[in-house]
Amino acid sequence: MHARCCCLTFMILLVSFTFVNAESGSIDFDARVAGCGDSIVDSGEECDTSTLSGASCSTRGFTSGTLSCTASCLFDTTACVLTNNSSGGGGGGVSSKKTLVVFTGNAYSKSIVTILKDAQVVATGIAGVDGTFQINISDISPGSYIFSALTKDANGISSSLLNFPIIVKKGLINKIDKIFIAPSITVTKEEVKKGDTVDFSGQTMPFATVVLTITFQSILNRATVPSSNNYPYTTAFTQQTIGPATGVGVPSLNIQNVYTKAVTADSSGYYTFTLNTASLPRGEYSVTGKSIYFNQFSTVSVQQGFVIGTENVLAKNNVICDLRADINADCKVNIIDFSILLYWVQRPLTEPFISIEKVKLNGDGVVNLTDLSIIAFYWTG
Amino acid sequence: MIYMNTIRFGFFCLCALSVLASTQTAFASTLSFKVTHNNDIQYKAVVLLNTEGQTINTISSSMVLPASVHLEKISVGNSPVSLWVKKPTTVENGAVYFSGLIPGGIISDEQELFSFTFTIEALQEPTLVFGETSILRNDGYGTPTPVSLLEKYIRADTIPKTIESDLIDTELPELFIPILSRSELSFDGKYFVSFQTQDKESGVVSYRLTEGLFDWYKNVESPYVLKYQSLDRNITIQAVDDSGNIRTAVLLSEHPLVWYRYPESIAVSFSAILLTVFGIVFFLYRRTKNM
Numbered sequence: 001m002h003a004r005c006c007c008l009t010f011m012i013l014l015v016s017f018t019f020v021n022a023e024s025g026s027i028d029f030d031a032r033v034a035g036c037g038d039s040i041v042d043s044g045e046e047c048d049t050s051t052l053s054g055a056s057c058s059t060r061g062f063t064s065g066t067l068s069c070t071a072s073c074l075f076d077t078t079a080c081v082l083t084n085n086s087s088g089g090g091g092g093g094v095s096s097k098k099t100l101v102v103f104t105g106n107a108y109s110k111s112i113v114t115i116l117k118d119a120q121v122v123a124t125g126i127a128g129v130d131g132t133f134q135i136n137i138s139d140i141s142p143g144s145y146i147f148s149a150l151t152k153d154a155n156g157i158s159s160s161l162l163n164f165p166i167i168v169k170k171g172l173i174n175k176i177d178k179i180f181i182a183p184s185i186t187v188t189k190e191e192v193k194k195g196d197t198v199d200f201s202g203q204t205m206p207f208a209t210v211v212l213t214i215t216f217q218s219i220l221n222r223a224t225v226p227s228s229n230n231y232p233y234t235t236a237f238t239q240q241t242i243g244p245a246t247g248v249g250v251p252s253l254n255i256q257n258v259y260t261k262a263v264t265a266d267s268s269g270y271y272t273f274t275l276n277t278a279s280l281p282r283g284e285y286s287v288t289g290k291s292i293y294f295n296q297f298s299t300v301s302v303q304q305g306f307v308i309g310t311e312n313v314l315a316k317n318n319v320i321c322d323l324r325a326d327i328n329a330d331c332k333v334n335i336i337d338f339s340i341l342l343y344w345v346q347r348p349l350t351e352p353f354i355s356i357e358k359v360k361l362n363g364d365g366v367v368n369l370t371d372l373s374i375i376a377f378y379w380t381g
Numbered sequence: 382m383i384y385m386n387t388i389r390f391g392f393f394c395l396c397a398l399s400v401l402a403s404t405q406t407a408f409a410s411t412l413s414f415k416v417t418h419n420n421d422i423q424y425k426a427v428v429l430l431n432t433e434g435q436t437i438n439t440i441s442s443s444m445v446l447p448a449s450v451h452l453e454k455i456s457v458g459n460s461p462v463s464l465w466v467k468k469p470t471t472v473e474n475g476a477v478y479f480s481g482l483i484p485g486g487i488i489s490d491e492q493e494l495f496s497f498t499f500t501i502e503a504l505q506e507p508t509l510v511f512g513e514t515s516i517l518r519n520d521g522y523g524t525p526t527p528v529s530l531l532e533k534y535i536r537a538d539t540i541p542k543t544i545e546s547d548l549i550d551t552e553l554p555e556l557f558i559p560i561l562s563r564s565e566l567s568f569d570g571k572y573f574v575s576f577q578t579q580d581k582e583s584g585v586v587s588y589r590l591t592e593g594l595f596d597w598y599k600n601v602e603s604p605y606v607l608k609y610q611s612l613d614r615n616i617t618i619q620a621v622d623d624s625g626n627i628r629t630a631v632l633l634s635e636h637p638l639v640w641y642r643y644p645e646s647i648a649v650s651f652s653a654i655l656l657t658v659f660g661i662v663f664f665l666y667r668r669t670k671n672m
Binding site: 053054055116117118119120141142143144145146148161162163165302303324327328334335336338339340342343344345352353356362369370371372373374375376377378379381 | 438439441458459461463464466480482483484485486487489492493515517518519520521522523552553555557558560562564565566567568573575576577578579581582603604635636
């Protein structure tokens with residue numbers, strides 16, 4: 001009798017625990033998809049407007065602050081705070097005397113400036129209307145660091161990464177000043193029909209002068225432009241155009257195949273330049289920008305490419321997430337992209353990844369050191 | 382006369398070649414060793430990079446250690462390499478391989494990549510050399526730079542002695558934020574966590590990770606594919622430096638299991654109940670038998 005009673009109790013307990021276990025939930029952390037902006041976190045979205053699906057700064061690894069959602073339905077952690085109070089142990093953890101690193105310089109008007117410490121985002125700040133910014137980092141151990149600064153323009157185009165290798169000294173205010181972030185730059189056309197115009201635009205510090213450098217790279221390699229079949233030119237480019245680069249709309253190239261043009265940014269830091277390609281030979285070109293403000297010089301911008309050919313092909317509209325080396329298309333080039341690449345090192349690539357490698361990396365069908373170097377160049381943290 | 386002209390022509394060619402060679406090496410990134418004598422038996426070598434005015438962002442190389450050299454410890458604490466593809470840790474087939482990235486690039490005429498301490502067998506005068514090396518420019522294309530590799534012949538009486546105070550590393554590794562992610566492109570679409578930090582004194586030597594309450598810490602490397610893909614457990618990652626200091630980072634689950642809902646806790650509870658039930662049955666049986 002007693003034994004039967006015990007067995008019954010045991011069965012009831014077993015069934016009840018089975019049901020309890022079946023209630024356990026799961027979370028979706030996936031990447032973005034259409035439907036962004038409807039306040040519903042669809043498959044592929046991290047968040048949607050104010051709907052954060054229970055996420056917070058702490059669930060994203062920060063100490064405190066306010067998590068928000070970007071227009072692309074990605075988590076925005078710029079208002080999250082990371083402080084030096086996470087648990088530690090082992091051999092000690094005696095905190096050092098307060099050490100400070102202060103970053104000051106010029107970015108774009110009202111842009112968010114991001115500071116990276118050894119390739120990881122460590123702080124953000126907002127530049128003033130005049131483009132100046134100051135960001136302080138405290139609670140940092142003394143030692144040798146590579147700090148980096150970058151920003152995005154009003155259209156979400158990233159500047160190039162600017163590195164500062166410094167040795168942080170204990171108990172001192174370590175200053176990194178006169179930072180001058182390179183201008184952003186976009187090109188309106190991937191290919192421009194010879195004789196038509198192509199626009200270059202971007203943002204820099206208000207009223208700065210942007211020196212655009214347009215460089216002839218090579219006579220068109222047909223394999224790189226799939227939409228056309230026949231380019232009837234074979235003349236050596238250097239023999240066609242020699243002379244200093246001056247004038248608007250009638251550019252010419254000097255002996256190094258380089259055409260330069262200085263334009264002045266407006267009060268918000270926007271600049272634009274229209275290039276007439278009538279006098280330029282067909283081929284592949286690159287364009288970079290460098291800002292000058294009084295006696296200060298920025299570094300060189302990210303390089304953009306375009307082709308002078310036989311037809312007009314507009315650049316992709318979705319420039320925000322068209323970042324080279326952004327493997328998982330989350331608008332960042334960071335440790336996730338690095339992790340995905342590590343997975344493919346010394347593995348045969350699958351068809352889907354081959355197409356991504358072709359567009360985002362060097363397109364040689366394998367993942368190797370060259371692809372990692374491209375990731376390092378386009379790094380945003 | 383013809384003989385003199387031949388000599389002059391030969392001299393001219395030699396000069397031209399030497400100028401060409403010097404031009405070539407002027408643009409070559411250089412790897413070298415700087416060796417000092419720590420004490421009577423121990424040496425310290427620093428692997429140095431000179432980028433010769435170019436900005437580089439990727440390096441891959443190896444250093445070949447002769448059999449008479451016994452590696453003791455490698456420190457990457459002062460390295461500018463923040464993302465290691467292959468961290469220099471151990472000797473494999475007589476060489477220490479290393480490769481990694483410096484996002485944004487670096488330009489330097491004497492940059493420490495890492496350092497190591499070693500001993501040498503008595504009466505031996507070994508030479509440290511580098512193996513196959515690639516150094517890539519920070520130009521968005523991964524263009525290789527010419528490389529110059531300088532070997533180091535070690536003869537005890539020519540190595541300078543340094544007195545290094547034994548500083549105790551009490552600093553924790555740097556703060557870090559692990560990132561949880563999933564991509565159809567890798568790891569069979571499974572969730573994985575990526576993490577990286579540095580320790581500026583003795584260097585990070587290992588990472589340890591647990592998933593949930595009932596997991597043991599295990600040594601892992603980034604990226605780590607999660608064992609529990611339902612994401613209902615907090616993930617705790619510890620970075621441990623060479624002095625044993627530990628920096629802990631926690632990724633909180635957005636819908637964490639309460640303790641009694643863990644399968645492990647259910648198993649424990651179930652076992653406890655089972656033992657209790659059998660205990661009661663045994664007690665009643667003994668009591669009935671005694672009556």
